[in-house]
Amino acid sequence: MKLLRGLRVLVVEDEPLIAMELQDMLQDLQCEVVAAAGQLESAMTLAETCDFQLAILDVNLAGQRIDPVADIIAKRGRPILFLTGYGKDGVPSIVSARVLEKPYQLGALRRALHDASGAI
């Protein structure tokens, strides 16, 4: 628990309700959502500029793949937690990244965040 406190998280999720719920869950886990995006363009900008420790990325943004965003973040050496409804096969191949399949519960998110951040 203590590890996640104050963890600065970038959230990229195009589905508004899921994004809202994810932000609430992160707050419950005492993480700090430093920025959230629902589109590829704004997500890329945030990935470059925003100061975060970990990124939670939906792999599909309104039909567009998240790969450009993931690449930027991987280059910056920040850990990534992918969210996907496609199963693990559709996830960009970034070795250090963790994957969380939708739908998920708070416990699963916490474990996934632990794993992902542990790889920092």
Next chain:
Amino acid sequence: MARLDRTAQTGLKVPKGEVEGPDSDLTLLIAASSRLWRLQDLREGLSEILDAAIEFLGADKGNIRLLDERGILTIAAQRGFGKEFTRSFSEVSADDPSACGRALQSGQRIVVDDIETHPGYASLLQTARATGYRAVQSTPLFGRSGAILGMLSTHFAGPHVPSDRELSRLDLYAQQAANFIERCRIEDALRSAASQQRAIASLGEFALRERDLQTVFDYATRSIAETLNVELCKILQCIPGERLVLLAGVGWKEGLLGTATVSAGLESQAGYTLASSAPVIVPDLSKESRFSGPPLLVEHGVVSGMSCIIRDIEGKPWGVLGAHAKRRLTFTIDSINFLMSAANILADAIYRHRTEFVLQQNEKQLRDLAETIPQLAWYANSDGYITWYNKRWYEYTGTSAEQMRGWGWQSVHDPAVLPEVLSRWKSSIATGQPFSMVFPLRGADGVFRPFLTKVMPLTDDKGHVVQWFGTNTDISEQQEMQEALRASQQRFSEFMQCLPGLAWIKDLEGRYVYANEAAQNVFGKTGNLYGQTDHHIFEPETADQFRKNDLLALGQPAGIQVIEQLTHADGSVHYSLVSKFPMTGVDGRPNMIGGVAFDVTDWKLAEKRQRLMLNELNHRVKNTLAIVQAIASQTWRATQDATEFQSAFSARVMALARAHSLLTKTQWQGASIHDLIVGALAPFTDNAGSRISFEGPNIDINPNSAVTLSLLLHELATNASKHGSLSVPNGKLSVLWHRAANNGETSVKIAWRESDGPGAIAPVKKGFGSRLVMASMEQLKGAIEVEFPPEGFRCTLLIPLTPNGPTSFY
């Protein structure tokens, strides 16, 4: 001129004629002459001459001799001499001391009046005494040419000298005797020439008629012996080993014909004959110096003879023809010619026989051959007249030789085809060209079957047709098989063309030997497909793939099934399900590779699409569940009790479900804004229908935006019914939408207007609805404007009309 050896004149006897008077001897002469004139036979005539001479001279005994070609006087007739004398003095030559010999020597008459007293005849004394004579006269008989023909001698028991008158009478008579001998000889020569000619004519005729050579030989030797008046005649044939075999003859001891042989060397007469070009004459074998008397001739007591060569057609000696006598015999030119003529006839017979024999052998061989073949066969003369059929012909047609002879074969022909057969056959006969035609022949069972008939001309050295050889081959089975094969090929071809795919056959080297139309269209774009390999037609990579699978299939008796890939000219990649299988030849070993291909590109794409759809469905369900989970969680966070939660949660899920329903109708292509608004307001129209108005053009938005918009409109409508214009009886709501340009993008602008309500108050704390609106705008790249004027809540949404991404429905 008679010469008188008057050395001893004692005891002279008076001549008879002078005693009886001058006319009596003349009468005797005339009578003798007329007797002689009437005689024709030499031997008879000589006896008559001798008797007459003895009578003229009053002699006791006498003899008459004829001079032969050797110059020797041989006794032809005698009177009063015993056998001893005849044997001892049968031959007298010119050097003989006798009167006879001296007369021959001198060419004049010799008269010895008394041998006892004549010193010149002392050597003869003993003989004369033994024979019983003392006086003798020998008068030469001169022919017309002056040559001596013979000698007329008379002998007297006592000393005696014929008178001049007697001798002149004798001379007259001797002249007539000589004439007689000449006449007889001419007649004899004429007779023998005639008989030889007859013999030659009959031999020629016989040889021509007779086919058996041995019979001809037997006839010839018999005829020759008879005609030449000889005891022996022979035909010898050359055999290997420098010998000749006694093939035929007359006069030979039993068991010799066909077995006895003589040497072909120069030492035998036959051998000598072979070596000489002219006939060989042997007057006396015992005196022969050119060759030794062969045992065969000596054994048979042969004295004289002649022989000549029998030559074959090339002029080489075939053998020897000989005639032999057991006595001394003079062979005239006529006789020699006769023998040579006979030899020529035999040579001709031998040649003809040999030729005929060869021909017969040839014909027999041809017929034997024609009997062994399974076809019907026959021979015809050059004019087409059929002379012979083999057994198979008679078996098949059930006819007899009599029915078939000549042109009888027409009866087993189909009358409809016969005219053409006749016309073509006659044309072949006329031109000498081979004949070939298929026509029906009726069998013994009455059924017509097709026969392939071939007729070949057999020609002689000069190319003239001498015979025709014909064969008829039953091809009904062949025709049936051919038709069956044709039908089978037709079926195969039709089947292949109807196949909904490509079908082909390649040889072991990969060359196409068959391809159906579809395959030709795909593979044969560059021209004729046959003989080409895949490497001629396709890119190396593709061809390698095909060839590799071909070789793989060859190793599997049942073949293989593979998916092969082929890029078409337009760049599209096609997949085929291909069956490749080895095809075996008659020896049971694969000699070809068959292939059938079906295009499964569509199936492959459908499969891919299906996999994609299943993936997408999975994703969509999971996403929807995640949304439902979020709705539940968010609703729970904002409600105080279970009842409130239950109502709000189910309404929100319903809003989600409505969007799904609308999208399902359009296969998730999009949803109409009108329908979304109607759906969102539907729960409230029952008691506030007249207070709600909405209007706008028919605009579809993409599925992602539709779901969000549906939830958004639900929150707005719920808020209006709880706190806004729909919470009071007179409150009104108007929703208007239209297209609007926004930063070059087409957007839809939705204006939510509440009026106559309790009055809008901006909320203190951001609730679920507000948060959703803000989050939604981020997602929709849209803009929102919210106002809280006293007349009622106002909200303006500006949403870009962007199409959805290709693979996602959200």
